[in-house]
Amino acid sequence: MFSNLITNEILFLFVTIIGITAIIIEVFVPSFGVIGLVGVYLLANGLLAMPNISHPYTYISIAIIAGLIIGVLLIMFFMKKGVNGRFVLNTEIGSNSGPKTKTSNGVLEGKEAIVVKPLRPSGMIDLDGQEYDAISYGDFISVGETVVVEKVEGNKIYCRRKI
Structure with a gap:
């Protein structure tokens, strides 16, 4: 019944369209290249395996145009759904977030x-109510122990265990 409608040329045209669409999707969806490789395989299979192409440029043109249209529609769909926001960090990091470091002119030493x-x-150490990154001189110093600041070089605070 449908044998006249579905020919090998139409079948391979459909495979080619799916291949182009998969390549376009790969650009926007991170998948470690799996979708892109499948798209390249389908595109090559669709173009190279077409037997007895009566109008090769027509079918290739239709496949490229249809693939581009489907790709654009999928991109618009994903943009409308808000999928693009998952790939970009929108929160700002303020200047007061994270550990504090200071350069001092001998103020912190001792x-x-x-x-x-x-x-x-x-x-990290708590010095006068503020937390700072600190480095010990190779010793392991547990939480809650008291340390003495030995020196400050740039943003590095060197300390030792209080004796």
Whole structure:
């Protein structure tokens, strides 16, 4: 009944359209290249395996145009659904987020601090109510122990266990 409608040329045209669409989807959907490789395979299979092409340029043109139209429609669909927002970080990182580091002119040297995150050899200390990244001199210093700031070089605070 449908044998006159579905010929090998139409079948391979359909495979070619799916291949082009898969390649277009690969551009926008991260899949480690799997969709793109399948698209290239389908495109090559659709173009090279067409037997007895009566109008080759017509079928290739139809496949390219149909693939582009389907690809654009899929892109518009994904944009409308809000999928594009999942790939971009929209939150801003403020200047007061993260650990604090200061350069000092001898102000911090000699001060005592409490270890907040273990120093092995780097971690965090609480110095005068503010948390700072700190480095010990190779010793493992547990949370809650008291340390003394030995020196500050740029944004590195070196400390040792209080004796």
